[in-house]
Amino acid sequence: MSAFVIQRPRVTPISLNIEAIALGTYLVRDAFGGVMRYYTSILHMDALWYVPDGIAMLCLVQFVVHCIVRNRSILALLVLVQVMLSLVLSYIMLGTGNAAISSFKMMLPIFVGFCFCDSSLGSYKKLLSVVAVTFYLSVIGVVLTKFFLMPWVGFKYESFGAVREAGRLWWAYGGDDQRLMGFAADNTMAAFFILASFAITSIRKSTTWCLVFGGVAIYAIRLTTSKTTMIVLVLYLLLLLFVRMLPEKSRFPAIRGIALWSFAAILLPFFMIVLASGTAAVPHSTMFSILDRINNSWQLPFVYMSQLMPIGLVTGCGAGCFNYPQKLFSPLAAYWVPVDNFYIGTYLMFGLPFVAFMVMVFRATFAATDVYKLTLIFVVNLFTITVLNYGPASGLLIIALSFSEVFSKRLLARDKTIDIVAASRPRPLHAVRVEGGLRNLSGDMPRPA
Secondary structure, rough: OOOHHHOOOOOOOOOHHHHHHHHHHHHHHHHHHHHHHHHHHHHHHHHHHHHHHHHHHHHHHOOOOOOOOHOOOOHHHHHHEEEEEEEHHHHHHOOOHHHHHHHHHHHHHHHHOOOOOOOOHHHHHHHHHHHHHHHHHHHHOOOOOOOHOOOOOEEEEEOOEEEEHHHHHHHHOOOEEOOOOOOOOHHHHHHHHHHHHHHHOOOOOOOOHHHHHHHHHHHHHHOOHHHHHHHHHHHHHHHHHHHHHHOOOHHHHHHHHHHHHHHHHHHHHHHHHHOOOOOOOOOOOOOOOHHHHHHOOOHHHHHHHHHHOOOOOHHHOOOOOHHHHHHHHHHHHHHHOOOOOOOHHHHHHHHHHHHHHHHHHHHHHOOOOOOOHHHHHHHHHHHOOOOOOOOOOOHHHHHHHHHOOOOOOOHHHHHHHHHHHHOOOOOOEEEEEEEOOOOOOOOOOOOOO
8 A cells, every 4th residue: 555655745945034135135225325325216216225124024023923932032022022112202202203213114123133043144155145245345336436426425315304415525534535435325334334244254264365355445444534443343353363373172262252352342432431521622633533422422412311301311212312313303303412332322212221131142142152243243342332333224233133142042042951950950060061163263153044
């Protein structure tokens, strides 16, 4: 009888990594934001600009299904509830529907990044190719704008009823150097995409490639005049060389240690405020930018918060406050201050719950095994000292991706294992040994996406 059994064909499941598609589309849109805004507008195809946001909505659903339902992460549930409550608070604070919609759209990229919680970025081969191409084209774009005036420079467009500018050509204080934005919408983001895409691509490249293209990247960032980005890239290259000179078994612990120590950068603005607050910023001087941040950008929002919403110093004033939704769509635009620091800006929006979340992120970094996420933690912690990084969306997405390990199933399983062993044995014991290693500094072996 068995000879007559019909053999059914084996069905191969189709794997669709929606988070990779979302990250890829956000990256292409934002890294080439000047080009995209210009041509979608003149071709009357403005709706294409919002395609990544539509995909991000699917990632919000995936975050709920994967992190909350499957992984049973209480932290993921609390984060979702906190974001939703902050949107309600934002509507109350900012006072318009457009501001609330803009705030919701602003927060979508974090759910894309969080969806990478149980996978290594190195397992997304096609996505890494997109990142590498983004690096090469971003460098080329900045160099080209040094010699040619691009049509999207100074182009204005309308978004949710507000007029915005896709790109500006302007000059740095104290010199004749132009702040070039390449294919992006502004010079800071052009520099960031060069930095982030280089850091991701360099992980699996040879030391020679890193030195050659690292030098090219530094030159391109120099053209954008983004001093913070250039300093971070130089530090990254020096640490990369240091790590590669170590014995192979010591490389991964060194990378994790560097990522952990980078969290100390969160405290730098507070030390700067203590040391230099009140120091007059002389226009057109080298220190003007940082002194302006110390005296205004990092302190004035708290002064205005105490006037507008004193309880917000603890609870936050809602997503979008002291961010571009307030600047563009709120009657409180007069109180808007450019908050040039990610951690200060996020605390203003979410208050003490954000501090608790960052404690959990720091704790999760001790168990992280993805060299891509650890590398990005170092990059974003230093880069965001002087940059808010909520716009364009890819900046926030990359931060969320680097923090995503806090929701991983592996971390939850590790905690449960430690609890069981601790309960069964009276003396301290390392119950779980997290395997992490690098082969030629190429990262840990990719886990299935």
